[in-house]
Amino acid sequence: MSGYAEISKNFRPEHGGSLRRRRKITNVFMLGLAGLMSLLAVGILVWIVGYVVYRGGSSINLDFLTQTPRPVGIAGGGVLHAIEGTLILAFLAGLFAILPGVAAAFYVAYNPNTPLGIVVRFGTDVLSGVPSIVIGIFVYVLVVKSSGHYSALAGGMALAILMLPIIIRTTEEMIKLVPGTLREGSLALGAPEWKTALKVTLPAAMNGIITGFLLGIARAAGETAPLLFTALGNDRFEVGKMVTSSLQNGQNIFQALVNIIQQPVDSLPLTLFKYSQQPDIERINQSWGVALVLIVIVLVTNIGARLWVQRRSSQLKG
Amino acid sequence: MNLVSAQNSNVFKAGKPGQAVTLAPVRQAEQSEAANAARQAKMKIADLSVFYGKFRALAGISLDIPENRITAIIGPSGCGKSTLLRSFNRMNDLVPNFRLEGQVALDGEDIYDPAVDVTDIRRRVGMVFQRPNPFPMSIFENVAFGPRLYGIGRHSDLAQIVEHSLGQAALWDEVKDKLKESGMALSGGQQQRLCIARALAVQPDVILMDEPASSLDPVSTLKIEDLMQSLKGSFTIVIVTHNMQQAARVSDFTAFLMVNPERAGTLVEFGATPQIFTNPHHKQTEEYVTGRFG
Numbered sequence: 001m002s003g004y005a006e007i008s009k010n011f012r013p014e015h016g017g018s019l020r021r022r023r024k025i026t027n028v029f030m031l032g033l034a035g036l037m038s039l040l041a042v043g044i045l046v047w048i049v050g051y052v053v054y055r056g057g058s059s060i061n062l063d064f065l066t067q068t069p070r071p072v073g074i075a076g077g078g079v080l081h082a083i084e085g086t087l088i089l090a091f092l093a094g095l096f097a098i099l100p101g102v103a104a105a106f107y108v109a110y111n112p113n114t115p116l117g118i119v120v121r122f123g124t125d126v127l128s129g130v131p132s133i134v135i136g137i138f139v140y141v142l143v144v145k146s147s148g149h150y151s152a153l154a155g156g157m158a159l160a161i162l163m164l165p166i167i168i169r170t171t172e173e174m175i176k177l178v179p180g181t182l183r184e185g186s187l188a189l190g191a192p193e194w195k196t197a198l199k200v201t202l203p204a205a206m207n208g209i210i211t212g213f214l215l216g217i218a219r220a221a222g223e224t225a226p227l228l229f230t231a232l233g234n235d236r237f238e239v240g241k242m243v244t245s246s247l248q249n250g251q252n253i254f255q256a257l258v259n260i261i262q263q264p265v266d267s268l269p270l271t272l273f274k275y276s277q278q279p280d281i282e283r284i285n286q287s288w289g290v291a292l293v294l295i296v297i298v299l300v301t302n303i304g305a306r307l308w309v310q311r312r313s314s315q316l317k318g
Numbered sequence: 319m320n321l322v323s324a325q326n327s328n329v330f331k332a333g334k335p336g337q338a339v340t341l342a343p344v345r346q347a348e349q350s351e352a353a354n355a356a357r358q359a360k361m362k363i364a365d366l367s368v369f370y371g372k373f374r375a376l377a378g379i380s381l382d383i384p385e386n387r388i389t390a391i392i393g394p395s396g397c398g399k400s401t402l403l404r405s406f407n408r409m410n411d412l413v414p415n416f417r418l419e420g421q422v423a424l425d426g427e428d429i430y431d432p433a434v435d436v437t438d439i440r441r442r443v444g445m446v447f448q449r450p451n452p453f454p455m456s457i458f459e460n461v462a463f464g465p466r467l468y469g470i471g472r473h474s475d476l477a478q479i480v481e482h483s484l485g486q487a488a489l490w491d492e493v494k495d496k497l498k499e500s501g502m503a504l505s506g507g508q509q510q511r512l513c514i515a516r517a518l519a520v521q522p523d524v525i526l527m528d529e530p531a532s533s534l535d536p537v538s539t540l541k542i543e544d545l546m547q548s549l550k551g552s553f554t555i556v557i558v559t560h561n562m563q564q565a566a567r568v569s570d571f572t573a574f575l576m577v578n579p580e581r582a583g584t585l586v587e588f589g590a591t592p593q594i595f596t597n598p599h600h601k602q603t604e605e606y607v608t609g610r611f612g
Contacts, residue, residue, distance in 0.1 A: 181451040189441070189463065189516070
């Protein structure tokens with residue numbers, strides 16, 4: 001019998017029953033394994049969120065969200081100071097990081113092979129690997145030591161440095177996804193490169209840039225270590241009261257806001273860390289509540305961003 | 319520059335905007351056209367060579383683009399058709415290591431002269447690309463994008479330009495009720511006509527089309543070809559196409575490009591389209607247009 005005909009038998013359906021059976025079993029096994037691992041990954045998320053809700057849910061009430069802390073041992077009180085602080089820190093960090101981040105991303109995306117482009121890209125990778133506490137110490141030396149006090153400003157700067165690599169990386173990827181023909185179309189109308197970047201490429205990449213920005217915000221909002229050296233913590237921080245007292249002292253609203261960002265502030269992760277260390281059952285229970293508030297804020301930011309981006313892109317595509 | 323008033327005067331000259339004026343291809347007196355062309359050259363290309371680094375992409379191309387006519391550039395893949403087209407509005411400047419020898423003149427002015435503003439060249443020489451590339455903004459904003467670059471900011475002025483340009487591009491009737499919708503929501507053929515309207519909105523003299531119908535269905539292709547006929551009264555059109563039937567259908571003049579033994583694109587033959595397709599002077603042209611290779 002010729003060799004080729006002998007080999008060809010393998011392709012016929014009636015041939016190799018045991019082989020087929022083995023393949024089927026392997027297939028089911030591998031599929032099951034992949035499914036199991038996916039469940040594990042999702043399961044951990046569900047476990048964390050579920051446990052935080054279970055432990056922290058009982059602490060959540062209106063007072064918890066609208067009042068500042070009471071002294072240890074006195075029941076009640078809330079974490080308004082930390083919620084406000086987190087929002088202020090995230091706002092400042094976003095404010096500081098967005099412009100340099102997006103501008104650097106444009107530079108890297110358009111000039112990937114120039115010396116500066118290579119340095120920026122490499123630097124971004126290194127920066128994203130720098131432990132966040134080191135960034136905290138850096139800003140401590142740079143801002144806190146020279147200004148003489150801890151402040152929201154310093155905390156915002158530390159978080160901005162943390163966000164920077166995330167923003168640069170995601171924005172760069174999004175810019176690269178914008179078809180080159182769009183850029184050419186604009187340049188062919190006589191538009192200068194900067195206007196093309198600003199009016200055509202940026203809007204086309206906007207959805208992705210916003211997603212990256214909010215991921216950066218979410219990441220920054222959950223950071224503790226860099227804030228230990230910069231924002232420090234301040235359990236009497238209350239925006240409403242500070243604004244009122246500034247205004248009573250004859251300052252305008254702008255001066256009041258400048259005062260606020262020069263104060264040490266608290267944040268949810270900092271409060272969570274401090275409360276969980278205290279030998280007081282009320283504080284420990286409240287620390288679970290803080291964890292829940294933090295998770296909710298991050299989730300709402302994320303989901304809200306995704307919904308908004310979805311709506312926006314469906315409007316663009318019509 | 320008074321773009322608006324020029325635009326306004328055109329509105330009335332060109333008839334009702336929104337109506338595609340479909341002219342039958344003019345075919346009479348073609349041989350004498352070639353003589354006319356020499357006199358009314360809109361662009362003069364003299365001994366043009368293009369280099370990408372050490373690679374010579376085009377070698378010694380000389381060619382006159384006649385005014386208010388459609389000139390087709392044909393040739394096999396990789397012969398430098400697009401490179402040639404893109405050297406007419408300096409889009410090749412974007413390619414790293416690009417270098418050019420020879421001359422490309424628009425109305426007698428060397429467009430590669432260091433004193434020339436590339437922005438101005440690209441306004442006067444518009445471009446339509448192979449794939450429709452509407453910007454991710456509304457139909458109105460797509461067309462208004464160019465005029466805005468040149469300082470036209472009043473909404474009423476822009477609205478006039480948008481209506482006129484969309485009318486010239488035979489798209490107005492289809493989109494006049496949805497100018498605020500995204501340009502990307504249109505069909506492929508409509509998108510391409512939107513891109514043509516966008517190019518027309520800055521009142522160019524020359525329109526370069528780089529295989530403008532190659533990603534479109536036959537009906538949309540036909541619309542684009544009709545549109546080209548109606549536009550050539552006001553504009554000089556240069557089209558790159560790999561579709562010889564299309565070149566034969568739409569163009570008045572045809573340039574046939576081929577690579578030489580050093581793999582650089584050279585001009586084999588240039589002439590009135592009927593002559594190129596029925597009575598080519600070169601053997602290579604004949605072989606190509608009769609489909610024996612390419």
